[in-house]
Amino acid sequence: MNATERFLLRRDLLKILGKASGGIAVSRWLGPEVALAQEPTRGKAIEPFTGPGANPHWNSVGPYVAEPQKAPLLLLTDRPVQLETPRHYFRTAFTPNEAFYVRWHLEGIPNAVDLKSWKLQIEGNVNKPLALSLSELMQKFKPVSLAAANQCSGNSRSRLQPRVPGAQWGNGAMGNAMWTGVRLRELLDKAGAKSGSLQVQFQGLETGQGPEGLGSNLFLKSLDLGNPVLDECIVAYLMNGEPLPILNGFPVRLVVPGYFATYWTKCLTWIRVLNTPDENFWMKTAYRVPDTPRGNTTPEDVKAGTLRTVPIERFPVRSFVISPDGSSKIPAGMNVALRGIAFSGFGRVNRVEISDDDGKTWMPAKLGEDHGAYSFRTWELSWIAKSPGRYSMAVRATDEKNNTQPDEPVWNPGGYLWNRIERQEIVVGNAN
């Protein structure tokens, strides 16, 4: 036995000695039966559930994918890119940029932007057309910051019954960020809309292969010039204090507080004042909701063809349980924190309530910091399950306009405006 072999032998013996003394200690304390290895359930991928029932999972069911500047997110489609934010990222009021959901309409998504040639153009029916570089936007205008939630019109579409075509989002087509940039109103005032102007149209760098003039060629959205939301809009070059990921709209993105994300044009490059109403596909045909309470209707009414529709606008009040997420058991008698978020496109959330008896009684949750009327607001409630069993935790939020989440589902052919009370099943096990 040479020196090296002796060293290795001694090292191995010491290792075993260490492990063994640990093992003996564990056995003495707990009895060997506690640590007995049990044959576990085989880990397997989530069922690629498509329906026809409602998606039973909180998120959509796709695999994780790593896209440029992004953490692994849930894949809906790869071309154009649509990615959903996994549930756990909503533990905090602000959603990290690398986890922020992604939704494009046309496959021509920029892979690069050259800031030497890129200019934000304010054009159309204006007195003085403008073309501003990013450095001019950052230096010539006063920066303003605003916390605002961004939610896809089709968020939670996979809940609808009967199911409707479209991106089959779970609940993760939403995010909240601190947006910093220039007030849209300042840009519009500087260019000066001529009399007779009706709308302002937004166009980003997104392009498609379809023929000119069709929705497959350009993604265009417009807002009425008389809409007071224009005073709250920001042309943002910072997202949570960082440049925007290109998939979220680098170099600048329109922020329309309280409005669904369809208006939050990514890679915003053209702001166009119109003197005729915008009748392009994305305004006249898509992103429209029935002009009924909650945008609710039935397949029969759609078939009858008498439904009046209007462009989608603000998102209704919503709230979510983020943790516990139902993936682990909770021992009875343990005081656990229930945590989640709430938000509304109609103003600040000022009440979040939790029910553990399927809506018979409601307990008020403690609200987190108020980051502004359009921001996510966290909530928390400490909760003890006295006895083992299955608990259905329901959460409902109320905003400052006194809008409360209803417990009835919503249905429309676009799969928009879902805001029913959410539930999370929690399994409580025996603690002894």
Place this chain on the structure above:
Amino acid sequence: MEKRTQAIFFLTCCLVMAAGVIYADLKKGYYSPAELGSVQQTAPIELMPDSNYQVSAYPVGALELAVGDGRQDVQIYCNTCHSPRYITMQPPLPAATWEAEVNKMNKAFGAGIPEENTKKIILYLQAHYSTENRKQ
């Protein structure tokens, strides 16, 4: 004396090893083959201090569409503007909804799919991705 020490050391080692084996058995982990957690990390791209802000290409995954008549038409025509994931992502849809979707591609989006191929695509989608026929 020296021999006795060695013997004690040897016996201690045996005891320790036996205990270690028992302990290792108690704490045995179970592993099973699965394709979970297999998202590749993205390699960093080279950055230059110029005005061009670039990212790497967006990844497109391979996807198996159901085998059957019309599959090739879907791969040629539908794939022009979007990957076939747009199809497999959908819930099982009524036959009439698939027809309306394909017609929307032609009429609203100007896909320009020849009539014969349009028919084949509709039949294919109805045969594999409809409420009646979709396997899962």
